[in-house]
Amino acid sequence: MEESFVKEKQKKDDEEKHISSNTRSDVIIDCHTKEEEEEEAAPTIVEEAPLRQKTKRVATLDAFRGLTIVLMILVDDAGGAYSRIDHSPWNGCTLADFVMPFFLFIVGVAIALAFKKIPSLKTGxxxxxxxxxxxxxxxxxxxxxxSHAPDDLQYGVDMKHIRWCGILQRIALVYFVVAMIEAFTTIGKPRVILDHGHFSIFTAYRWIGGFAAFVIYIIITYALYVPNWSFSVLEDDQLLHHYTVVCGVRGHLGPACNAVGHVDRQVWGINHLYSYPVWIRHKDCTFSAPDEGPLRDDAPSWCLAPFEPEGLLSSVSAILSGTIGIHYGHVLLHFKTHSQRLKQWVAMGFGFFIIGIILHFTNAIPINKQLYSLSYVCFTAGAAGIVFSGFYILIDVWGFRKPFLFLEWIGMNAMLVFVMAAQGIFAAFINGWYYKDPENSLVHWIQKHVFINVWHSRKLGTLLYVIFAEIAFWAIVAGILHKLRVYWKL
Structure with missing residues (x-):
């Protein structure tokens, strides 16, 4: 009887040990809502101690996404006052130039995590x-x-001039390509088991999407012949002036004759490109560079031409940003401790960052957001990896979560804040209620009397308005919605 009892107890202990072992070896998924569970599940952190492990959600994911939205609002609405944070007129990198690759980076991380919960390839x-x-x-x-938000109280577009490209369209293309590759290579496949080697994570998954995008971009950029091209500009709302840009070159990386612009002119048509490119602040176009100013008398004709910053060929290159993000997501899934994850992330981040700097300062491939050059991909992906790792240390390792809660809230409702704040839809709604004159609206009154006039500076007043009346306001709104468990997901 006693012997039977001992055997039964030993069997029970073995079963509990087996369950505990399985818990340590698998990645645990935790979510905020049912919708998030289906779309973007996040793994929990496994502490360093192997016997008494604690688990919690990786808050860095939401905080990093929130940071990206905050940067977009800041540079879009304050960049006009502070051109140093606005997009670089051509070569170089400013604060605004980090926004798009940061978006694509975190999209890639989210894809790697979300596909672990999808049951079948068809569903994926x-x-x-x-x-x-x-x-x-x-x-x-x-x-x-x-949409003409937030200042023009009208809507509608002439289909002859509709812009086919944009921020969300680029995200859509990158998401579609990298997500499809991830789906076909992971859903329904056996769980990847890593070797003990330090580089095993690189061989466990295919980088085919990023590699193919890199090859296509490089070949077209340097081999495609760019002929002369023409465009027309309506001046003084009456006279239509025609201009011709002389090219006839290959591999040119300047504003006028690059393959990126040529592809967009051929695919979309010049009438469907962005009409206000940042190169209007280029030193060849104005003596006020990098600020906006009157055109030089000897300014080349291309200064007035349209150019698509989110064009087709540059979006192909952007696929590599999403691929790098997926790799960071795979590291998060497969490595169980803080130190293991950070070794991978930091090494890769600094590696890409240094490669980008070398390519730029040797003039091999300049850092250029408009072209989405290889050096730009490396430099910004490296920066994203470093910032992501820094957030992970501060928030998830050291536990300094409260100072970053506003970023988490915004990150959880990123689409809502993007539409309402970054795209000015909410401000346009408020501007629609005015007294006698469209300038007499609540938004204009707050900008002028609460910020600009108080500080006696349009630049400083604009910056403070963006920080407090936009970023802080939407952080509070996002926090309230989070408490109510309300999220806008695509």
Whole structure:
């Protein structure tokens, strides 16, 4: 009897040990809502201590996404006052130039995590296709020319001049390509088991999407012949002036004759490109560079031409940013301790960062956001990896979460804040209620009397308005919505 009892107890202990072992060896998924569980599950952290492990959600994911939205609001609405943080007129990198690659980086991280919860390839393909369509739809509405928010109280677009490209359209393309590759290589496949080697994570998953994008971009950029091209500008709302840009070159990386612009002119048509490119602040166009100013008398004709900063060929290059983000997500899934993850992330981040700097300062491939050059991919992806690692140390390792809660809240409702704040839809709604004159609205009154007049500076007043009346305001709104468990997901 006693012997039977001992054997039964030993068997029970063995079963509990087996369950505990399985818990340590698998990645635990935790979510905020049911919708997030389906779309973007996040792994929990496993502490260094192997016997008494604690688990919690990786808050860095939301905080980094929130940081990206905050940067977008800051540079979009304060960049006009402080051109040093606005997009670089051509070569170089400013604060605004980090926004797009940071977006694509965190999209890649999210893809790696979300696909662990999708039961079948068919379901995965349907989810990817539907989300891509939604992103393109909202991109066309917000940046295609239909919306004139926040200042112009009108809507509608002439289809002859609709802009087919934009921020959400680029995200849609990158998301579709990298998510489809991830779906076909992971869903329904056996769980990847890593070797003990330090580089095993690189061989466990295919970088085929990023590699193919890199090869296509490099070949077209340096081999495609760019002929002369023409465009027309309506001046004084009456006279239509025609200009011709002389090219006839290959591999040119300047504003006028690069392959990126040529591809967009051929695919979309010159009438469907962005009409206010940042190169208007280029030193060849104005003596006020990098600020806006009157055109030089000897300014080349291309200074007045349209150019698409989110064009087709540059978006192909952007696929590499999403691929790097997926790799960071795979590291998060497969490595169980802080030190293991950080070794991978920091080494890769600094590696890409240094490669980008070397390519730029040796003039081999300049850092250029408009072209989405290889050096730009490396430099910004490296910066994203370093910032992501820094957030991870501060928030998830050291536990300094409270100072970054506002970023988490914004990150959880990133689409809502992007549409309402970064795209000015909420401000446009408020501007629609004015007294006698469209300038007599609540938004204009707050800007002028609460910020600009108080500080006797349009630049400083604009910056403070963006920080407090936009970023802080939407952080509070996002926090309230989080408490109510309300999220806008695509």
């Amino acid at each position: 393909v349907m989810k990817i296709s539907l989300r891509t369509i939604k992103l393109v739809f909202w991109g066309l509405i917000l940046q295609g020319g239909y």
